[in-house]
Amino acid sequence: NAGVMQNPRHLVRRRGQEARLRCSPMKGHSHVYWYRQLPEEGLKFMVYLQKENIIDESGMPKERFSAEFPKEGPSILRIQQVVRGDSAAYFCASSPGRSSYEQYFGPGTRLTVT
Amino acid sequence: GEDVEQSLFLSVREGDSSVINCTYTDSSSTYLYWYKQEPGAGLQLLTYIFSNMDMKQDQRLTVLLNKKDKHLSLRIADTQTGDSAIYFCAEAKAGGGNKLTFGTGTQLKVEL
Numbered sequence: 497n498a499g500v501m502q503n504p505r506h507l508v509r510r511r512g513q514e515a516r517l518r519c520s521p522m523k524g525h526s527h528v529y530w531y532r533q534l535p536e537e538g539l540k541f542m543v544y545l546q547k548e549n550i551i552d553e554s555g556m557p558k559e560r561f562s563a564e565f566p567k568e569g570p571s572i573l574r575i576q577q578v579v580r581g582d583s584a585a586y587f588c589a590s591s592p593g594r595s596s597y598e599q600y601f602g603p604g605t606r607l608t609v610t
Numbered sequence: 611g612e613d614v615e616q617s618l619f620l621s622v623r624e625g626d627s628s629v630i631n632c633t634y635t636d637s638s639s640t641y642l643y644w645y646k647q648e649p650g651a652g653l654q655l656l657t658y659i660f661s662n663m664d665m666k667q668d669q670r671l672t673v674l675l676n677k678k679d680k681h682l683s684l685r686i687a688d689t690q691t692g693d694s695a696i697y698f699c700a701e702a703k704a705g706g707g708n709k710l711t712f713g714t715g716t717q718l719k720v721e722l
Contacts, residue, residue: 500652529709538614538698538712539653552709587652589710597641597702599710601653 500602521590614713632699639701
């Protein structure tokens with residue numbers, strides 16, 4: 497049973513470009529969470545999605561960041577017009593459902609903005 | 611507030627026990643977790659405890675929860691070099707959509 501998949505594992509973007517990070521949850525999981533880990537810090541919650549719905553986006557920056565989890569395909573975290581401060585590791589986690597308190601993490605995408 | 615705090619570093623000798631501590635401020639926390647992160651890797655869920663429990667044991671891992679003091683600890687028995695990693699505690703609260711609030715992480719170094 498494959499775990500949570502994220503791609504790419506490493507992404508380099510120039511300032512002003514767009515970054516698209518993908519997350520495929522574990523089989524049978526319909527809930528996805530995105531977290532950001534800045535250098536030397538713990539993880540911070542960004543957004544919680546169910547298929548076709550954003551449940552909680554209280555941790556998302558107000559501008560340039562968006563997330564989706566379509567009916568088919570992976571969840572996508574999109575960062576427009578990236579800045580150096582967006583450089584971080586972005587982790588996705590999945591869980592089977594709202595009543596489950598277990599979250600399983602992917603390997604992360606390390607974004608570097610030059 | 612929703613602060614979760616951990617000490618930054620812990621160094622132990624191989625074969626000794628390690629105890630990693632965590633304090634949290636949110637009394638409505640429902641579940642408390644321990645995750646392990648190896649260099650360049652994602653987070654591995656080690657164990658978690660429901661807030662109405664005091665202790666949970668799973669092989670070499672023992673979790674102790676003191677709800678009154680809002681203190682959580684992870685004890686690793688017979689620590690091995692493969693246990694060297696960063697350990698994060700995290701909390702989730704009822705009605706919070708299960709989003710996790712993480713501590714800053716404790717870097718465990720196991721020396722021979």
